[in-house]
Amino acid sequence: MAKKVKARPDAQHGNRLESIRDAHNAQKMGRTTRMEDYLEVIYELINQKGYATTVDISSYLNVSSPSVTKMLQRLNESGHVNYEKYRGISLTESGTAVAKNIHDRHGVLAEFLRIIGVDEDTANRDAEGIEHHLHPETLKKLEEFIRLVKSQGLGGLNAG
Missing domain, CATH: 1.10.10.10 (Winged helix-like DNA-binding domain superfamily/Winged helix DNA-binding domain)
Incomplete structure (x- = not known):
């Protein structure tokens, strides 16, 4: 008989579960x-x-x-x-306001994906899938990253 292993919560898995719960609750409370x-x-x-x-x-x-x-x-x-x-x-x-916010999130995500070498069509498709689930702090950091990359002249990381 196999010995039962008691699951122990670790911080990474606990945080992941909390994130899932928070995202789920956010959808219930507002727009889908x-x-x-x-x-x-x-x-x-x-x-x-x-x-x-x-x-x-x-x-x-x-x-x-x-x-x-x-x-x-x-x-x-x-x-x-x-x-x-x-x-x-x-x-x-x-x-x-909501639509413009989504439009702007999409633009930031698509630009980030293009910077790391993703083609235009794929970047737009992927941004569409991600844009609804992005935390405002993450968006802010992506915008900062894009500004930094552009200011350093690194606007296309295609290693091709």
């Missing part, structure tokens, strides 16, 4: 990653075309029009968008 995706797409569409439609959002996020309508209603209730069916979509001040 999905909501942020919608706000980001609306923001980008408005910047590119001057307006956003449910059809455009549906196309970019690869979701059904009824799903878009449902999320727009949630975002309207939470005060992030002004939405009236068949009338259009606009971001509120808080919706614009």
Whole structure:
């Protein structure tokens, strides 16, 4: 019979569990990653075309029009968008702030990934996956790192 080994918590694993819990609780308390995706797409569409439609959002996020309508209603209730069916979509001040913050996080992450040699398409895809989960302090440190690298003239580490 195998001897039962008593698990002992070590600091690294304990911190990891706390991080998972904190990330999970943060999602419960506020916006979801999905909501942020919608706000980001609306923001980008408005910047590119001057307006956003449910059809455009549906196309970019690869979701059904009824799903878009449902999320727009949630975002309207939470005060992030002004939405009236068949009338259009606009971001509120808080919706614009959230979307701009996500846009900026994406830019910093994509730039960091390009600096370390990741190609443009991959950098943007990876930044999209990471941007919702980045702690503000981490973002601040990445921005400092990018400024330092650029000031040293090391803006492309492609060892190719």
